[in-house]
Amino acid sequence: MSYINPVKRAYLALENWFNISFGNDWNPLYHLGTLAFFFFWVIFVSGLYLFIFFDTSLSGAYASVEYMTHEQWYAAGVMRSLHRYASDAVVLTIILHMFREFSLDRYRGFRWFSWITGVPNLWFVVTLGITGYWLVWDELALFVAIKSSQLMDALPFLPASMSRNFLESQINDRFFTLMGFLHLLGQPVFLAFALWIHVKRLSDVSIIAPRGLAIGSFVALLVLSLLAPAVSHEAADLAKTPAVLNIDWFYLNIYPLLDNWSSGEVWVLTIGITVFLMLMPWLPPKKTGPAAEVHLQECNGCEQCAMDCPFDAISVQARTDGARWEHEVVVLEHLCAACGICVGSCHSSNPFRHAREKLVTGIDMPQQPINDIREHVTAAIDSLEGENKIIIFGCDNAIDFAGLKSSNIAVVSYFCAGMIPPTMIEYALKLGADGVFITGCRTGDCYYRHGNRWFDERFAGSRQPILRKRADRRRIHIFRAAETDCKKLRKELAYFEDSLAKLKREAANTGEADHA
Amino acid sequence: MHKFLKIVLQIFNYSLFMGVVWYFSLYPAYHQLDENQAMITFTLGHVGKHVQECRRMTQEELLKLAPNMRKPMDCTRERSPITMELQMDGKVIYNKTAPPLGLFKDQGIDIYQNIKVPAGKHHLLVWINDDIKVKGPTYRLEQDISLKPEQHMIIEFNSSAGKFIIK
Structure with a gap:
C-alpha cells in the first residue's frame, strides 16, 4: 500500500463517516x-x-x-x-x-x-x-x-x-x-x-x-x-x-x-x-502529464470527447484536413488535465480495430497510448494461469491495486476510470479473462470529476460509447473506494473470484462448456 | 445500515454542523475592556505650522509675478511634525510624534488612538506641539475627569477652533 499522509488519511476517515449516514450521493463533503x-x-x-x-x-x-x-x-x-x-x-x-x-x-x-x-x-x-x-x-x-x-x-x-x-x-x-x-x-x-x-x-x-x-x-x-x-x-x-x-x-x-x-x-x-x-x-508545483493529442485521420468529429471533457479543454472547429466530416476537435493544451477521459469517449479507441497493426485512436494520451494499453492487456491475459483469470483495470487516483498482481490476477492502470473504453472490457473477456475488475474513486468523488459518472452511463448504455448488451455483466465488477480501503478491496476481489467460480460451476451444470 | 439509524446519524451530523455555526457566531465572547475599565479616544486631524516663518513679499516682488500668482506671503511648503502627549495622574499614557505626510511633507496628519484606562476620577493633561520653532506645548489642556466603567471619552483637538474638546 502506498504512503498516505496523515492529513489525507484523517480527511478520508471523515468522509467515510459521512458516507455511513448520508450515503455517497448526499455526502455533504462531496x-x-x-x-x-x-x-x-x-x-x-x-x-x-x-x-x-x-x-x-x-x-x-x-x-x-x-x-x-x-x-x-x-x-x-x-x-x-x-x-x-x-x-x-x-x-x-x-x-x-x-x-x-x-x-x-x-x-x-x-x-x-x-x-x-x-x-x-x-x-x-x-x-x-x-x-x-x-x-x-x-x-x-x-x-x-x-x-x-x-x-x-x-x-x-x-x-x-x-x-x-x-x-x-x-x-x-x-x-x-x-x-x-x-x-x-x-x-x-x-x-x-x-x-x-x-x-x-x-x-x-x-x-x-x-x-x-x-x-x-x-x-x-x-x-x-x-x-x-x-x-x-x-x-x-x-x-x-x-x-x-x-x-x-x-x-x-x-x-x-x-x-x-x-x-x-x-x-x-x-x-x-x-x-x-x-x-x-x-509550493511545490505538481506536474501535469502531456496533453491529449488529436489524430485527425481517426477522428470523425462526433464531439463526444468535447462533451465528456471535465475541464473544457476540448473545442470543436470546422474541419481543416479536407475529410468529409463537418467538424474536428482541438485540445486546448493549457486546460488539459491529462485525465484520458477523452480516450474512453472516442469510438476509435476500440481495441478490436486494426488487430494486426498499430491501433490509432482519434484522441490519445502520448504518455499511455491506447495501442500500448491494448498490448499490455493482451500480454497480461496471456500470462494468466489458474482457474479464475481476472484482469484489474485500475484508476491511478483511487486505491493502490498494484500489490494484487498474482498468477491469476493481472493489473492494468488507467489515469481515470473514465479513460477505459467499454470495448476494452469486452476485449479482455474475449481474450480469455474470466472477469474484469474495475477500481475507481469513491462514488461521487472522482478525482477528475466525471470519470465514474461517464463510466456508469456507458455501462448502462445511456452514453456513447456504450458497453454492448452482449458483454456479460456478471463477469464485470466495479469497486470504488478510498485509498485507505485496502481491506475492503481484498475482500471484494475475493468475493468476485468466488462469484466467477460459481458462474463456471453453473455453466458446467447447464452444459455450457465454454462461457466465452 | 438500517434506515432509521441512518436518519439518526444524519440528525447528529446536521446538529454538529449547526452547533459549530451557532457557537462561533457568538462565542467565545470578546472582552474589549476589563471590568472597571473605560476607553479614551485621542484624536486629531491637523496640519503643523510651516517649518520656516512666512515672509511678507514686497510690492516690487509682487509686481514681478503674474497677477494670479500674487500672494502676499511667501511660505515654504514643509510643515512641522506634530508631537502629542496624554498624561493621566502624572503618568504618560500616550506619546507620539507624527511627521507630516506627503511627498513634500506639506500634508496634515490624522490620529485616532484608543487607550484603555481604569474607570474613576483622574487628573488629565493633554498637549500637542505643532510648531518645530517652539519648544514645549503649543496647545494644552489640564482637567479633572471622572470615567464610568465602559464609558467612551473622546479627546479631540479641534483644529479650526485651536483647542481641545472633551466629549
Missing part, C-alpha cells in the same frame, strides 16, 4: 461547493425579505431590526436568523471546501486556476458579511465600523481618516444608503462575478445541491433559527464602549487583533495569508 451556493440562495431570499422592513436611516436602522427580531419574530425574525446562520454556514463550508482540496491534493497542477480564483472569494464573502453587520447599527456594528475604519486608515491611498467620521454626527442617513447599496448590490455582484470566474475552467458545473441535502440543511438552519434566534446588541452609542461583545468569529476574527497590533501589522498578516494561499499550488 457537495461543499453546491452547498455553499445553496446557503447563498437562503441568504439572498431572506435578505430580500429583510430589506422590505429595513429602514436605511441612522435613527431607524436599529429600531427596524429590533421590530423584525421581536415584533415580527415569526417571519422577519426567523428570516434574520436564517440570513445570519446561512452566512456563517457559507464561511464554514468554504473553509471545509478549501481544506478538502488541500488534503486530497486537488489544488495544484491543472487545478491551480480554480484554487487561486477561489481565495479572493473568501475575501468577498467576509467583506459582504462585515457590511451586513454595519447595517444593524448596534454596539457590535459601531465596533465593526470603527475597527474597519482604523484598518482602512492604514492604507496609503485614502485621502482622509475614516475613523474620525465616527466622532460626531457625521454619520447620517446617506451613510446607510451607501452601506445598503454595497451590501445589497455592489458586493453581491462582485461575488457572483468572482464565483463565475472560479468555475470558469470546469465543464458541466452544478451549482444546485442534491435535493435531500438541501432540504436537510434548510431544516437544520430553520431549527437553529428557532432555537437560537439572532439578536442585536444594544443600540450604537458613541459614549459607550461595551466591555464584552459577542462577535461573529466567522467574519470578525481579525478585529480583536487590533487590540495589540497596529492596523499595518493586521494588513500584513491578512495579505500575507492571502498571498501564501494563492502561491500554494506552486
Whole structure:
C-alpha cells in the first residue's frame, strides 16, 4: 500500500463517516461547493425579505431590526436568523471546501486556476458579511465600523481618516444608503462575478445541491433559527464602549487583533495569508502529464470527447484536413488535465480495430497510448494461469491495486476510470479473462470529476460509447473506494473470484462448456 | 445500515454542523475592556505650522509675478511634525510624534488612538506641539475627569477652533 499522509488519511476517515449516514450521493463533503451556493440562495431570499422592513436611516436602522427580531419574530425574525446562520454556514463550508482540496491534493497542477480564483472569494464573502453587520447599527456594528475604519486608515491611498467620521454626527442617513447599496448590490455582484470566474475552467458545473441535502440543511438552519434566534446588541452609542461583545468569529476574527497590533501589522498578516494561499499550488508545483493529442485521420468529429471533457479543454472547429466530416476537435493544451477521459469517449479507441497493426485512436494520451494499453492487456491475459483469470483495470487516483498482481490476477492502470473504453472490457473477456475488475474513486468523488459518472452511463448504455448488451455483466465488477480501503478491496476481489467460480460451476451444470 | 439509524446519524451530523455555526457566531465572547475599565479616544486631524516663518513679499516682488500668482506671503511648503502627549495622574499614557505626510511633507496628519484606562476620577493633561520653532506645548489642556466603567471619552483637538474638546 502506498504512503498516505496523515492529513489525507484523517480527511478520508471523515468522509467515510459521512458516507455511513448520508450515503455517497448526499455526502455533504462531496457537495461543499453546491452547498455553499445553496446557503447563498437562503441568504439572498431572506435578505430580500429583510430589506422590505429595513429602514436605511441612522435613527431607524436599529429600531427596524429590533421590530423584525421581536415584533415580527415569526417571519422577519426567523428570516434574520436564517440570513445570519446561512452566512456563517457559507464561511464554514468554504473553509471545509478549501481544506478538502488541500488534503486530497486537488489544488495544484491543472487545478491551480480554480484554487487561486477561489481565495479572493473568501475575501468577498467576509467583506459582504462585515457590511451586513454595519447595517444593524448596534454596539457590535459601531465596533465593526470603527475597527474597519482604523484598518482602512492604514492604507496609503485614502485621502482622509475614516475613523474620525465616527466622532460626531457625521454619520447620517446617506451613510446607510451607501452601506445598503454595497451590501445589497455592489458586493453581491462582485461575488457572483468572482464565483463565475472560479468555475470558469470546469465543464458541466452544478451549482444546485442534491435535493435531500438541501432540504436537510434548510431544516437544520430553520431549527437553529428557532432555537437560537439572532439578536442585536444594544443600540450604537458613541459614549459607550461595551466591555464584552459577542462577535461573529466567522467574519470578525481579525478585529480583536487590533487590540495589540497596529492596523499595518493586521494588513500584513491578512495579505500575507492571502498571498501564501494563492502561491500554494506552486509550493511545490505538481506536474501535469502531456496533453491529449488529436489524430485527425481517426477522428470523425462526433464531439463526444468535447462533451465528456471535465475541464473544457476540448473545442470543436470546422474541419481543416479536407475529410468529409463537418467538424474536428482541438485540445486546448493549457486546460488539459491529462485525465484520458477523452480516450474512453472516442469510438476509435476500440481495441478490436486494426488487430494486426498499430491501433490509432482519434484522441490519445502520448504518455499511455491506447495501442500500448491494448498490448499490455493482451500480454497480461496471456500470462494468466489458474482457474479464475481476472484482469484489474485500475484508476491511478483511487486505491493502490498494484500489490494484487498474482498468477491469476493481472493489473492494468488507467489515469481515470473514465479513460477505459467499454470495448476494452469486452476485449479482455474475449481474450480469455474470466472477469474484469474495475477500481475507481469513491462514488461521487472522482478525482477528475466525471470519470465514474461517464463510466456508469456507458455501462448502462445511456452514453456513447456504450458497453454492448452482449458483454456479460456478471463477469464485470466495479469497486470504488478510498485509498485507505485496502481491506475492503481484498475482500471484494475475493468475493468476485468466488462469484466467477460459481458462474463456471453453473455453466458446467447447464452444459455450457465454454462461457466465452 | 438500517434506515432509521441512518436518519439518526444524519440528525447528529446536521446538529454538529449547526452547533459549530451557532457557537462561533457568538462565542467565545470578546472582552474589549476589563471590568472597571473605560476607553479614551485621542484624536486629531491637523496640519503643523510651516517649518520656516512666512515672509511678507514686497510690492516690487509682487509686481514681478503674474497677477494670479500674487500672494502676499511667501511660505515654504514643509510643515512641522506634530508631537502629542496624554498624561493621566502624572503618568504618560500616550506619546507620539507624527511627521507630516506627503511627498513634500506639506500634508496634515490624522490620529485616532484608543487607550484603555481604569474607570474613576483622574487628573488629565493633554498637549500637542505643532510648531518645530517652539519648544514645549503649543496647545494644552489640564482637567479633572471622572470615567464610568465602559464609558467612551473622546479627546479631540479641534483644529479650526485651536483647542481641545472633551466629549
